[in-house]
Amino acid sequence: MADHEIPKAYDPKAHEDAVYAAWEQSGFFNPDNLPDERKEMFSIVLPPPNVTGTLHMGHAVMLAIEDIMVRFARMRGKKTLWLPGTDHAAIATQTKVEKLLIAGGMKDPRAELGRGAFLERVKTFATESHDVIVKQCKKMGASLDWSREAYTLDSARSTAVRTAFKMMYDDGLIYRGDRMVNWCPRCKSTLADDEVEYIEQKTKFYYFKYGPVVIGTARPETKFADKVIVVHPNDARYKELVGKEMEVEWIDGLVKAKVVADEVADMDMGSGAMTITPAHSFVDFDLAKKYGFEVVQIIGEDGKLTNAAGSFAGQDAHDARTAIVEQLQKKGLVDHVDENYTHNLSVCYRCESPVEPLPKLQWFIDVNKPFAFRASSHAPIDGINDGQMISLKEIMQHVVRSKQIEIIPERFEKTYFHWIDNLRDWNISRQIWFGHRVPVWYRGEEISVSVEALEGDGWEQDPDTLDTWFSSGLWTISTLGWPSSAKASEGKPSDFEQFHPTSVLETGYDILFFWVARMILMTTYAVGEIPFKQVYLHGLVRDEKGRKMSKSLDNIIDPLDMIGKFGADATRLSLVIGGTPGNDSKLSEEKIAGYRNFTNKLWNIARFVLSSAHLPPLTQGEGWGGVCAVTLADRWILGRLAEVTDRVTAHLERYEFSAAGELLRDFTWSEFADWYLEISKLQKSENTDRVLLHVLSTLLKLWHPFMPFVTEVIWKEMGLSKDFLMIAEWPKSGGNMDPRVAGEFTLVQDVVGAIRNLRSQYNVEPAKMVSVTIVSGKRATFIDEQAELIKHLARVGSLTVTANGTAPVQSASAVLGEASIFLSLAGLLDLEKERMRLTKELQGAQDYASTLSAKLDNAEFTSKAPANVVKKMRTNLSEAHERSRALQSQLAVLKK
C-alpha cells in the first residue's frame, strides 16, 4: 500500500510521459517479449499517417480505438501486435513541400531545384513530420511495437512494391496504354478517379449551330476537332442525317463532319444531338474507340491549346474561351447561351486546380482481366482455388460477399460493392517525383520490368512514380515481411506466418475506397490471402457545431493541446464514449473536461480506498480470492461487479466501445463510489477492505484499455503486483448476481432515495439529522435489519420501523411499493403542499393502474402475449393498487 501522501487531484502531466517510457522499456509492446507462451494471435496494422504534418483528432480517435482493441487483446492473453508506420503520401507531401518552397520565395521549385535536390527537400520535410507523428502517438498512450516500425518508402517496402508490380506485369494485369486520364495541370500529374473532387459551379452553357444541328457545350475551347455528330438511333428528327457526311462551317473554317447514331445520345438533352470531343471527355473517348475515330488533343499538359487549335494555339485554354465564342458569334454560329447553367467542376483533391481529362500514355491495372489465382497454403481464401481464372474485381467482391471479410458497420458493404461495380482500370502512374519510381526500364524499343535496378547498358528508367495507394495497398503484407522474409527461418515462424491475415483493420470510412479496397485488391492478388478478417470503420470527428475541422474555419481542436490541458486518458474517453461505428461525432472542450472530471473521480476513489483499506500487501499471484461477501452491500457490489465484468467483456468483443465505457463509468461512479464507498464508511471491517481493494483492482483492469495512464499509476500505488497493469490478466466474472440480493439492495436504495427526496422537498439541510418512521408490512423485519445502513445513508437520527401502524402527525410521507415512509416535520409541515403532492402522486398511480387493467381485460392481449409479460403486468397492477390505497389513507390522515 501507499505509504506516502497521494495528491488530491490527478495530474496527468506528472505521470504520463514517465509511464509511457516505462512501458516502452518493458518491451511488452513487442509480442515476442510477452511473458508467457501465447497461442492465439491478435494483430493490427496502424493505418500509416501521412508524413505531411501533424496528427489531428481523426488520428487521435483512430489511436484511441485501436489501443483499446490492442490492450484488451493483450490482457486476454493473446500474442498481440500493433504495427506502426507512416505513409510517404506522394502527391500530398510533394504538394505541401512545393507550397512551402513557393511561400519561401521560389517560383517553380521543381524547375529551380531539379529532381535530386527537390527530393532532398521533400525527404527532410518527411523526416521532420515523421518524428512529430511518432511523438504524438506516444503522447496518446498508443501501445505500438516501435521495433517493427515501417515506412511506405523504405527499402523493404520498396522491394514489396517492385515485386508486386512485376508479378502483375507478368500476369498481364499491368499494362501501358494511351487512355483518358484525369490531368492536373498544376501538379503536372495524372490523378486516380477518386482523387478528383467536384465543386458545383454556375457557368454559361453555349448552343452552337453545327451544320444541320444545334449542339450544346460548356467548354467551347475543346471543340476545335469535333468532326462527328451523334444522335440517338430512335430520334425521328435526325433520322435522315444518320450516316451522312458533310462539310460544316466551324471555328477555324470548314470541317468535314459525319453523323452517327448511338444510344449514348440523350434525346431529351438540349437538341438531342451532340458532337464528340474524344480527347477531353471520358464518354467521348470510349465512343471514339468504339467507332475508330481519330483522337486529337486540343489542350496540352500545360493547360494551353495545342496546334490543333489553329489560330488559337498557345493560349491558355480557359482564357481562350471568350475569344472562341466571339469568333463563332461573328460567324453567326451561336444559337443562344444559357447563362444559369450549373455543373460540377472537377478539381484536383490536393491543390483544387481544375482537372483536365486528356489522353496519355500511362500504366494501368486491369481489374477485369482473369488471371491464374495463386492460393495461399497457410490462410487460403474459401471459394477460390489455386490456378482458378478470376479477375481482381471478382476477388474483391467474393471475399466480402462470402463474409471472409466483415465490414463494421455492415451498411458500408453496400457502398463497397457499389464502388466496385463502377470501378474502371486503376491508373497507377503519376508524373510526380516523390514516390516509388515505376520499375520499368526502356532501351529503344525494348521494355524490361525488374525488381532490381537495371544500370547502364543504355537502359533508362521510366520517369514516373507510382500512385501512393499502390504501396499502402500492400501495407499488411509489406510490414510483415513479404516478400523477403515471409517464410520461417531457423525453425522460427516469420511475422507473416504468425500475424497475417491481420485480425482487424480499423480506419475512417472516408478511406474505404482509397485504401481498404486497394488493400483487399493487392493482398488477395499477391499472397492469396485476405489482408484482415474485419474492417471497423469509425466516423469523422467534427466540431461542436457539426462542421468539419479545418484551418480556414479555425475550429481545429489539437489533440496535443487537449492532452496538455486534460490528460491523454480524458482525451481518449471523449473520443470513444458517445460515438457509434461509422457515424460522425462532435467534440468540444467541455466534453473532454467532463472526462477529465471522471479520471479525477477514479483517482479519488483510489485515494479513499488506499487510505482506508489497510491490508498487508499480497504476494504476487495470490490475488483477492479470499474476498467474502459478509454484508448485503458486499453481496450486492460483488454481484454487480461480476455482471459488469461480463457485459464489458462482451461489449469489447463486439467493438462496442461506447457502450462498454458508459457501463463502466456508471458502475464506477453511481454504484461503487456513490453507494458502496459510502456504506464502507459505516461497515468497517477487514473484509470490507478486501472488497474495496478487489473491486478497485478489477475496475482498474477493466478501465485500462480506455484510460491506460491513470489506471497504471493507481495500480502501482496499490502495490498489488510488480508487473504492469498493461499485462495483467483480464478479469473473469467468477459469479452471478443473486436476484434476491439485487431486490433487497434496491429496496434499501429506494428507501434512502425516498427519505432524501422528502428532505429535499422540505429543504432540510443535508447535514441535519431527521426522524423517520417506516411502515412496511412483511418487509419490516428486513428493513429493520438494515436500519443502521439507512440511518447512515439518509442521515436519519431516529428510525422507527413497524409492520403496521398509522402515520405519525406532522409528517411528510412517501409510498414505495413495499413501504410507507414518514418524515417528521414538527411545525414545518405545509399541509396544503403535502396534500397537492400526494394527490398528484395518487392520480399518477391510478392512471397507471387503469392503463394496466384495460390491457389485462383485453382477452386478445392475455391470450396472445407471452405469459411472463402478462404475469409481470399483474404484479405491477397489484402494486399500483397497493400504492393507491396507501396514498389514499395518507391523504385521509392529512384531511383530519
Next chain:
RNA sequence: GGACGUUUAGCUCAGUUGGUUAGAGCGUUGCAUUCACAUUGCAAAGGUCGAAGGUUCGAAUCCUUCAACGUCCACCA
C-alpha cells in the same frame, strides 16, 4: 440522377431479436463546503421518440409514403 445515413429532454447521444410510466452525460433549478473528490454530494424539473398512414393484443423499435438535414457515388451535352 443513384445510394446511404441522421431525425428521441435545452445541447450531445444510448435504446439489444417489438413487451407496457422512454434512459445517460452536459446544461438548468433547489439544498449542501472540515469528514476521498466543488474536477464534489443529494434532490428535482424537463420528452405526444421528425410527420402521416399501416401491420400487431402491443411500435421509439417492423412496413409504406413524405419532410428536413447530412454524406458518398455518377456527371463538365
